[in-house]
Amino acid sequence: MLTTKAFVIGHPIAHSRSPLIHGTWLAENGLDGSYEAIDVAPADLPGFFERLRAGEFAGGNVTIPHKEAVFALCDSVDELARMIGAVNTLVVKNGKVHGTNTDYLGFLGNLDANAPTWSDGPNDAMIIGAGGAARAVLVALRRRNGGKVHVLNRTLGNAQALVDEIDGPFSAHGFEDFAKLAPHIGLVVNTSSIGMNGTRFDWLDMSLLPKTALVTDIVYTPLETPLLAEAKAHGLRTVDGLGMLLHQAVPGFAAWFGVTPVVTPQLRARIEATLDH
Ligand code: NAP
DSSP states (O other): OOOEEEEEEESSOTTOOHHHHHHHHHHHTTOSEEEEEEEOOGGGHHHHHHHHHTTSOSEEEEOTTOTTGGGGTOSEEOHHHHHHTOOOEEEEETTEEEEEOOHHHHHHHHHHHHSTTTTSSOOOEEEEOOSHHHHHHHHHHHHHOOSOEEEEOSSHHHHHHHHHHSOSSEEEEOGGGHHHHGGGOSEEEEOSSEEEETOOOSSOOGGGSOTTOEEEESOOSSSSOHHHHHHHHTTOEEEOSHHHHHHHTHHHHHHHHSSOOOOOHHHHHHHHTTSOO
């Protein structure tokens, strides 16, 4: 039997934590497999797809800047990835490359594991940010959350474009609408890059949210973003973004190696140890 091989491609790729995640699962499950980070420049992407079709790999992950470019190269892309507008996982079968997106499952898996009652009953939600990650979160909330979703973004036009593209009870807002919406919100999701590199929200008054609200941030560097720290200080429930990264990796591993892996506290601790605090 040949070793089953998987990869993550990006440019650059050195920062990726995916090899540690999948390497941990390969070892835990005693599998004869490998998972490597491969730097593929945009111009080399078509050539890399030839290697895939030739059967060198069972599949792999795709990260920046290739998540949109691979659409044109895949033999098939599922509806979910089309709706989200990005492919982050490739599966090769019989010389054909299939593209999907597991970020939305990562988002749901993280909340299900760390705030199990989060989707009980209709719950109006607020997504901050309207980039690629916001799309995956909006699709996830559409599938699992009965309430309205308000998308707040620095550039109103980007929020409007997002809610126009995905069908559902969604509305677009500028940040100035936070105070008006906050008292009716059960879930706040930050998908913007605010929280990274010392940045913080200066307009978000947590005291306006109901005491039962859940606040989650998909930014995980730092693990406790200023948003989460402030939510905790106001006695609100919080879930950090590291679990999304771990849970989005599950479906790919299962497809390539044939075993559904488990997100354990040990895995989380291992990845957490690699984050800058
Ligand atoms: P993106 O497509 O570049 O979108 C960035 C978003 O942040 C846009 O809505 C942008 O607003 C907003 N933004 C950027 N700088 C801002 C500022 N100074 N003030 C206000 N808004 C600002 O990025 P993305 O792919 O969606 O990723 C967003 C974040 O999610 C990143 O930090 C990424 O690492 C994280 N992420 C985490 C996971 C996970 O597994 N936990 C998965 C995916 C992404 P405009 O529209 O106004 O530019």
